[in-house]
Amino acid sequence: MTLAATELAFRAASVALLLVLAASLLSDFRNVLAARLGAAFALGSAAHAASCSIGVSSLVPIWHAPLIALSTGNIVVFWLFTRALFDDEFRLRWWHGLIWAAVTAFSFVGCLWIAPGGNARFSVTAVNLIVLGFIALAVVQTIGSWSADLVERRRRLRVVIVCAAALYGGLNALLQILVAFSASDVADTVNTGVLACIVAAIAYAMLRVDGADLFPIAPEPAPAIAPIQPLAEDSDQKLIDALMRLMADERIYRQENITIGVLAGRLRIPEYRLRRLINQRLGYRNFNVFLNNHRIEEAKAALADPSQAEVPVITIAMDAGFQSLGPFNRAFKAVTGVTPTEYRRLKTSAA
Missing domain, CATH: 1.10.10.60 (Homeodomain-like)
Incomplete structure (x- = not known):
């Protein structure tokens, strides 16, 4: 199998898994904010899987630019998803949408105007610094709220989702900054292979955890002294x-x-x-x-x-x-x- 065919297979596997995960979340938990953000993150990750590349060119096809822009904006969705997944009181605000729109628009403009105008290095570096910034925010807020989470399975899942996504996203961003204009086809194939493995690991981990642990159907009990379950030791x-x-x-x-x-x-x-x-x-x-x-x-x-x-x-x-x-x-x-x-x-x- 050629490198091109192998890379295509990895991309197809990642996209398929992510679409199944998005459909599963929307089917079972469409009324839960964290699940909707999780589905949006999965769809954005599918756009990334279809368009990701370590090696970049200053000339991006017009059809490719929207995928790259959605892939970049997905880092904002990842940040919001980690907040909603581990904070049952989190609510979306209008300015969250503005942040996502600004990041996505900057990436789109970079693909079609900034990079072709002779500033490809600036465009790639700026976009990936934004990605690294949101990854850092997601990691910091996850660590900060770790001790307050009382759902043990959800606490363990944090390690899988945040560490895997942050590690891949961080390394991918650093590689694009450092070797974007000298990367080989082998690097792109390895990158898509690693992405496919990470997607499979996250999907497996999420599907193994009870949905009620991840996504509460009912709100937190309001009384300070909650009803105590009977038959305790x-x-x-x-x-x-x-x-x-x-x-x-x-x-x-x-x-x-x-x-x-x-x-x-x-x-x-x-x-x-x-x-x-x-x-x-x-x-x-x-x-x-x-x-x-x-x-x-x-x-x-x-x-x-x-x-x-x-x-x-x-x-x-x-x-x-x-x-x-x-x-x-x-x-x-x-x-x-x-x-x-x-x-x-x-x-x-x-x-």
Whole structure:
């Protein structure tokens, strides 16, 4: 088999796998944001598989330019996908679309005007620096939210998706910057082969994980004290009772930068066991949501208290453990459906 035929086979296999993965996500979880972003990432990756090349030319065929542009813009989708996949409270904003459009448009302009105008090196370098930047953002935010994730299978999947995609994307970007104008056909064949293997590994890993672990059908439980599942082991029940005492009596959620490791240390149990208890027994998928719901319960009581009617909302938020007003307002509205100020007014009117 010739190099050209081998490269074509690798591209076809990658595109086919990615299209199947996109169709599967849309079929089973079309109403879940993370799944829709995952499908969009798979489709963008299919465009990359069809158009990727280490070796580049200053003259790009017109039909090829849209694929390259979509492939470049897909790094923004990857960033958004990693956020939505591991943060159940993440929501798309209008400016996310603007970022994607700007990156895609810059790549398209680079293919048709900047590179043919004698600035091919600038165009390739700029595009790949953008790619590296978004890969860095995805890795940093994934590491930063790692400890708060309570779904064990989803935590393991982070390693596969983020490391595999970031490693391939980072190396591909660096190679294009360094050897784009001197790469051989062998390099392109190896590149497509590595991509096919990575796509297969990600698809296999995602299909092995229960969809309910990855994509919640129902929102997080709103009450701070979630319903406890029956028939617990005595040891588990004692730990849950001790955890609830820390929350209700000591109000440990008020501590600045409280982590699940600190809480596990107070209970004298391993982190993994505390994760399992909060996730499987109390119904939470994220440690920060668990903490915030306790904080919001305290804030609700303060806002409904006539004797605290003149206390500023930000003071109540800070006393409950929030570090700033913006996250408090968003978390409060997500749980109650109204802003803190509206909640206080409603309670005052009802009194």
